[in-house]
Amino acid sequence: MKKLITWVLIVSFFLVGCGPKQFIPYEPPAVVFEKTPEYVLDLDSIPRPAKIKPIYVDENFKEVPKEEAKFVILAPSEYAKISALLKLAKAYKEIAQEQEVLINTKVSVINSLKEYVALEQMKAKEYRQLWADSENAYRQESYNRKVDRAIYKGTFGAIFLGVILAIVAL
């Protein structure tokens, strides 16, 4: 009895060992994109000069009301405001130029993402095809087995009947 159990165990072990290899799906490479922070342009951080206070003068350089003025005179601090305004305009121009670079970079990123999505769709289609192929192969194999079983049963039945007929006839 012990011997029989040992043999049954050994045979079972071999039968299990001869089973089909387990299918391990292909692990796709992980692609992780860092989240892009929102872009904020804080123009308030650049100081803006206060309104200019010119001195209105006539042709004799005598201070007069604005409506009668022929020239304006600026104190150094007011003249400096013009320079500050120019610097502000220059900074805005530089920022606008750099923002053009930034926007084009973002446009390029969007185009690349579109390409990525298109590739992802192609991949999904390919996976779907693989899935369909596997499913069809499984169905074909399953159908073949069913037909085989029916043939085996039919053949065995026919042989069995023939043998019985032969025995009865004898």
Next chain:
Amino acid sequence: MEFTSLLGLLVGCGALAGIAYWWSSSRGSDSKDSGILHGLKQALGKKEVEIIEEKQKVVAVNIEDKEKLGRESVKKIKEIQKKATKEINSILVEDNLARIGDEIDDDWEELLQ
């Protein structure tokens, strides 16, 4: 039953068994062929997927590079802001008319470019 009939019956059973064997073995061969074809299709599909994933990797690296460029641009803009703040604060306390005049000339030239 006569011997010839019995022999006929046995031969018939044998022939039936033979046909069934031939049928199942040929189906087995078909199954093997379709298995090979299926394996080939799967291998080709996997290769195709790998090619797509390689392309995706290239695109992902490209996106990362562009993102880096974008971050550089944001940094540059902040630097421009800082520089402008410094310059404006400095000129607003300046009382040397000649220096203010020179600054205006230079900045005006730059703006016109």
